[in-house]
Amino acid sequence: MGRVYNFSAGPAVLPEEVLREAAEEMLDYNGSGMSVMEMSHRSKPFQEIIDAAEVDIRGLMGIPDNYKVLFLQGGASTQFAMIPMNLMKNRVADYIVTGQFAKKACNEAKKYGKVNVIASSEDKTFSYIPDCSDLTVSEDADYVYICENNTIYGTKYKELPNTKGKPLVADVSSCFLSEPVEVSKYGLLYGGVQKNVGPAGMAIVIIREDLIREDVLPGTPSMLTYKIHADAKSLYNTPPAYSIYICGKVFKWLKRQGGLAAMKERNVRKAKILYDYLDESRLFKSSVNPKDRSLMNVTFVTGDAELDAKFVKEAKEAGLESLKGHRSVGGMRASIYNAMPIEGVEALAAFMKKFEEENL
Numbered sequence: 033m034g035r036v037y038n039f040s041a042g043p044a045v046l047p048e049e050v051l052r053e054a055a056e057e058m059l060d061y062n063g064s065g066m067s068v069m070e071m072s073h074r075s076k077p078f079q080e081i082i083d084a085a086e087v088d089i090r091g092l093m094g095i096p097d098n099y100k101v102l103f104l105q106g107g108a109s110t111q112f113a114m115i116p117m118n119l120m121k122n123r124v125a126d127y128i129v130t131g132q133f134a135k136k137a138c139n140e141a142k143k144y145g146k147v148n149v150i151a152s153s154e155d156k157t158f159s160y161i162p163d164c165s166d167l168t169v170s171e172d173a174d175y176v177y178i179c180e181n182n183t184i185y186g187t188k189y190k191e192l193p194n195t196k197g198k199p200l201v202a203d204v205s206s207c208f209l210s211e212p213v214e215v216s217k218y219g220l221l222y223g224g225v226q227k228n229v230g231p232a233g234m235a236i237v238i239i240r241e242d243l244i245r246e247d248v249l250p251g252t253p254s255m256l257t258y259k260i261h262a263d264a265k266s267l268y269n270t271p272p273a274y275s276i277y278i279c280g281k282v283f284k285w286l287k288r289q290g291g292l293a294a295m296k297e298r299n300v301r302k303a304k305i306l307y308d309y310l311d312e313s314r315l316f317k318s319s320v321n322p323k324d325r326s327l328m329n330v331t332f333v334t335g336d337a338e339l340d341a342k343f344v345k346e347a348k349e350a351g352l353e354s355l356k357g358h359r360s361v362g363g364m365r366a367s368i369y370n371a372m373p374i375e376g377v378e379a380l381a382a383f384m385k386k387f388e389e390e391n392l
């Protein structure tokens with residue numbers, strides 16, 4: 033059987049070239065006589081892998097020298113706790129709640145200090161991004177937290193919040209490396225890599241050096257202390273070595289594609305195909321505020337749960353996989369990350385048109 037067009041929100045599609053390279057190197061990485069999976073994380077070949085991965089992501093994102101890049105275990109959700117444990121020196125933080133992942137992060141932070149929800153879009157089932165240009169930021173807030181691309185709902189911040197000088201902390205899991213970013217606008221940004229970069233279970237954290245503190249909250253485990261991982265260059269213990277290796281290959285692939293500016297251009301083109309069609313369709317509609325639409329996760333509904341289910345089933349039979357919306361919102365979601373070729377998006381749009389003709 034051939035490969036399908038995989039619209040899964042995560043774990044998600046990876047570049048075929050990367051998977052082929054990994055397959056070729058599976059039994060013998062670069063003449064070492066072993067797989068990267070079997071290799072000591074203290075070995076020279078692995079050191080070269082992790083060093084190259086860091087150099088490449090720094091180049092791709094233009095990460096300034098006063099930021100550290102950490103490859104950490106535990107996916108994105110571990111960061112929900114790690115962030116307050118390390119950053120809450122006043123034990124106060126402001127959260128903007130634009131979806132379930134922001135809400136989870138917010139609730140986790142409440143275990144460690146006072147959390148103020150300074151804006152939310154929950155009143156309209158997270159279908160928009162609130163105006164964050166002039167929010168009341170708490171005077172003693174240690175940071176302002178956002179989830180930049182809301183994977184479940186299909187919204188994205190097009191402008192970062194005005195944090196009134198407080199460090200901005202952002203979960204970028206589902207928009208990681210999808211477009212250029214100005215890292216200096218953030219105190220910390222992080223993402224679980226299984227959405228747009230690599231295998232599940234790892235997060236990449238990019239953190240400004242002055243936020244890497246010695247005086248973390250009492251009882252913070254070593255494994256959840258940024259300083260320990262930063263000092264050990266992500267080799268405090270055995271890191272998620274194979275994930276780092278695959279992410280490194282994806283970074284090289286992104287460089288070959290022309291970098292993040294080229295990816296953005298391609299991602300805009302892909303998303304436009306779907307949104308243009310949704311705007312004119314008489315069967316499908318997007319429930320997201322147009323100016324807040326995500327380039328990565330395109331959500332849509334017919335308004336009829338049975339018809340939605342029929343669409344998902346027939347799409348799957350046509351080789352278009354994992355289009356079911358998140359269980360909390362229903363409907364459909366097409367995740368069109370970097371590695372989704374434009375042909376996959378065109379095939380989806382053509383299938384939707386055909387389904388509309390047959391079912392209207």
Ligand SMILES: *Cc1c(COP(=O)(O)O)cnc(C)c1O
Pocket residue numbers: 042106107108109110133179181182183203204205206224225227233
């Ligand atoms: C998927 C996702 C998470 C959760 O990631 P895990 O690695 O499963 O913990 C968090 N935030 C966002 C924005 C996500 O898309």
